[in-house]
Amino acid sequence: MSTYLSLLKSRRDFRSLWLGASVSVMGDSMTFVALSWLVLAQPGGTAKLGFLAVCYTAPVVVGGLVAGPLLDRFDKRAALIADSVLRGVAVGSIPLTAAVATVPAWLPFLVAALYGLLKMVPMAAVPAAIPDLVAPRERDAANALESVSYSLSGIIGFTLAAPLLGTLGPANILALDAATYACFAVAVALIRRPLRPHAKPAPQAAPVPVFRDRVLVGTTLAFMAFNIAEGAMTMVVAPWLAKEQLPGDGAALSLLMAALSAGELLGGFAAGAWRPRIDRLVAIAVVELVAAAGFLAVLGSPDWIPVAAGFLVIGMFSAPMTVWAQSLRMERIPPSQRGRVFSVFRTMMQATPPVGAAAVTPLLVAGNLAAAVILMSALAALPAFALLFVREGRQLWITGSSCG
Numbered sequence: 001m002s003t004y005l006s007l008l009k010s011r012r013d014f015r016s017l018w019l020g021a022s023v024s025v026m027g028d029s030m031t032f033v034a035l036s037w038l039v040l041a042q043p044g045g046t047a048k049l050g051f052l053a054v055c056y057t058a059p060v061v062v063g064g065l066v067a068g069p070l071l072d073r074f075d076k077r078a079a080l081i082a083d084s085v086l087r088g089v090a091v092g093s094i095p096l097t098a099a100v101a102t103v104p105a106w107l108p109f110l111v112a113a114l115y116g117l118l119k120m121v122p123m124a125a126v127p128a129a130i131p132d133l134v135a136p137r138e139r140d141a142a143n144a145l146e147s148v149s150y151s152l153s154g155i156i157g158f159t160l161a162a163p164l165l166g167t168l169g170p171a172n173i174l175a176l177d178a179a180t181y182a183c184f185a186v187a188v189a190l191i192r193r194p195l196r197p198h199a200k201p202a203p204q205a206a207p208v209p210v211f212r213d214r215v216l217v218g219t220t221l222a223f224m225a226f227n228i229a230e231g232a233m234t235m236v237v238a239p240w241l242a243k244e245q246l247p248g249d250g251a252a253l254s255l256l257m258a259a260l261s262a263g264e265l266l267g268g269f270a271a272g273a274w275r276p277r278i279d280r281l282v283a284i285a286v287v288e289l290v291a292a293a294g295f296l297a298v299l300g301s302p303d304w305i306p307v308a309a310g311f312l313v314i315g316m317f318s319a320p321m322t323v324w325a326q327s328l329r330m331e332r333i334p335p336s337q338r339g340r341v342f343s344v345f346r347t348m349m350q351a352t353p354p355v356g357a358a359a360v361t362p363l364l365v366a367g368n369l370a371a372a373v374i375l376m377s378a379l380a381a382l383p384a385f386a387l388l389f390v391r392e393g394r395q396l397w398i399t400g401s402s403c404g
Helices: 002-010 012-040 045-057 060-073 076-100 107-118 120-133 136-167 170-189 214-244 250-273 280-300 304-332 335-350 353-365 369-387
Strands: none
Touching (some): 002 012, 002 136, 002 250, 012 136, 012 170, 012 214, 012 250, 045 107, 045 214, 045 353, 060 107, 060 120, 076 107, 120 136, 136 170, 136 250, 136 304, 214 250, 214 280, 214 304, 214 335, 214 353, 250 304, 280 304, 280 369, 304 335, 353 369
């Protein structure tokens, strides 16, 4: 813990960014449960979950293509504040509509689509800003804290979502998320260090094209396949299990998502404080294989204990993948292209969950949970074997930190 506490104490601007993002992610966790419950309450809600997943993630492709060039051209602080305001208004439209009339059946899908369209702004801006806010030796810890913020905020958000569904209702949960966007905007405004674009490298120092770097391409493809499986699990399988097989309805869904976040929390802390002595790509492949095995625990349904344990394992061993791969990318991507490259890579990874959601939805409608589980496990495991044959090699770019 001393590693993380020292970083948060000494890097004020990073602390503001991290705290603001953590609060916002907590609200987003509750929003996922609220939107899923609004859709499940509609006629044919189970079949509509797949469409909600598509609305939630498919626009990421368009948004990501636009976000990257903007982040490399403008101050990242301004981009993050604008994103928080726009998404806060979008999410807040549901409680405002509920206060004066009945929420239209199409509105949750529209809100999900707007959320997905803007999602890549913080997902690309935060990792692109980290190298400007911390020293090179602090990057693993900073990346781990980003992972931990998603996990811890997810635990709090998913845990609170169950009781709040019964007391406040899904519309008011979305009002809370709108408030968290305001908190994020204020936190970013408090960052003193400019996050302006970096100068482009001289022609003789131009980096090797990203698509020719086997490390960047290999890790991205492996993450894309894993996200297909995880998207199917979290966006369709988990709500379906909570509604159809596990006791507790909304409480069961919150429990599963909290178990996933708890695993990510533990895995993230471990990855930031300990660097594997073996080749990092081999380490990434190993933890991905273990995470893939966690999908098989869903076959223990309707007993919630093995299912929750599987979600815990998936989270615990997928978090180090993110931390170690992100540090690799920061080493290999030139500063002037960080916003663009992080946006493209994360867009590619985040745009894949709808594929998994669309693949498993007809299987669950037919009641074939076993086939869905086998499909998810295979998608998560097979690319990890390919990573075992890739080595880090030379870096594209040698970077320092403006923080010293």
